[in-house]
Amino acid sequence: MLDSSAKPLRLVTLLGSLREGSFNAAIARSLPDLAPEGVTISALGSVGDLPHYDADVQAEGFPPAVEAMAAAIAAADGVIIVTPEYNYSVPGALKNALDWLSRMTPQPFIGKPVVIQTASPGVLGGVRAQYHLRQILVFLDARVLNKPEVMAGGVATKVGGEPSVLEDETTRDFIAGQLAAFAAFVRR
Ligand SMILES: Cc1cc2nc3c(=O)[nH]c(=O)nc-3n(C[C@H](O)[C@H](O)[C@H](O)COP(=O)(O)O)c2cc1C
Numbered sequence: 749m750l751d752s753s754a755k756p757l758r759l760v761t762l763l764g765s766l767r768e769g770s771f772n773a774a775i776a777r778s779l780p781d782l783a784p785e786g787v788t789i790s791a792l793g794s795v796g797d798l799p800h801y802d803a804d805v806q807a808e809g810f811p812p813a814v815e816a817m818a819a820a821i822a823a824a825d826g827v828i829i830v831t832p833e834y835n836y837s838v839p840g841a842l843k844n845a846l847d848w849l850s851r852m853t854p855q856p857f858i859g860k861p862v863v864i865q866t867a868s869p870g871v872l873g874g875v876r877a878q879y880h881l882r883q884i885l886v887f888l889d890a891r892v893l894n895k896p897e898v899m900a901g902g903v904a905t906k907v908g909g910e911p912s913v914l915e916d917e918t919t920r921d922f923i924a925g926q927l928a929a930f931a932a933f934v935r936r
Contacts, residue, residue, distance in 0.1 A: 757787045757934055760824040764831025764842035764877075766796040772867050774907040775900065775923070776830040778914040782924040787931050789828065792820050795845040806851055814848045818856045821849070826861035826934045827890075828927075833868055833877030838884065850888055857888040863930040865898040865923065873899030893933050896926045 761779060765772045780789045797813040799805060810818075821827055831842050838846075849856055864881055866874025878899060885892050900906065906916035914920055 754786050754931075755935060757825040757931055758823070759783070759787060759789045759826045759828055759930075759934075760792045760820055761789060761828045761830055762792050762795070762821075762842070762845070764795065764829065764839045766794065766841055769912070770832075771869070771900075771903040771907055771912075772830045772832050772865075774912040775865060775867055775903075775914050776828075777911060778920065779828060779830075779923070779927065781913075782920060782927055784924075784928045784931050787927065792827075793817055795841045798841075798845050798848055801844055801847040801851075806848075810848070810852065814845075814852070817845065818849055818852045821856040821860065822854070824860075826863065826930060827857075828863050828865065828930070829881065830865045830867070831874070831877060831881070833866060833872075833874035836876040837880045838877050842881075843884070846884055846888065855888065857885065857890040860890050861893070861930070861934045862890040863893040863926065863933075865900070865926070867900035867903040869902065869904040871901045873901035873903070875899050891933075893926075893930050896922070896929060898923055898926050 761776045763776050783789050866878045868874045908915045
């Protein structure tokens with residue numbers, strides 16, 4: 749039962765993959781089911797809808813997709829970033845979105861609780877992208893949950909269905925535990 753003192757939370761997901769059959773998207777789709785009571789989770793717009801960052805474009809006005817994403821983050825109690833690792837780092841489309849958002853005033857990540865989940869068909873589950881992302885979030889002044897860390901390795905065998913969702917029970921339980929820890933972190 750929801751503790752009567754526990755404030756309801758609205759979290760948003762930021763997905764680092766544009767791929768239709770994305771494993772990370774399957775995880776992001778599963779999160780509302782894994783959220784603790786009193787926590788709702790919805791998806792932000794696609795990072796693929798943002799143009800490449802260009803200061804000259806910014807000078808003419810922020811693109812509507814950037815404005816919308818910034819407003820949704822500002823209105824949320826916390827952000828869940830779910831992303832693959834590309835070449836040991838953060839996918840360019842996600843980095844591009846963070847670059848745009850970092851130029852907004854007010855900058856929506858300042859003091860914003862953030863939690864990271866990475867997934868890969870490889871064994872390490874995107875650990876190197878995760879630490880690059882943490883470094884970026886330092887500059888953005890986000891408040892990032894340290895532990896537990898979700899790095900889902902071998903993810904191709906852990907998702908299924910149409911549209912695909914996370915089916916592996918051990919990983920589902922682990923992610924549910926992280927979301928509970930994140931909810932407590934946000935409310936602190
Ligand atoms: C350009 C590129 C670079 C990649 N680099 C890595 C990597 O450094 N580490 C890793 O574990 N997987 C890497 N992969 C494999 C991705 O983890 C895999 O394609 C994964 O399915 C992408 O996530 P998604 O299914 O959510 O789109 C790379 C894939 C691409 C396309």
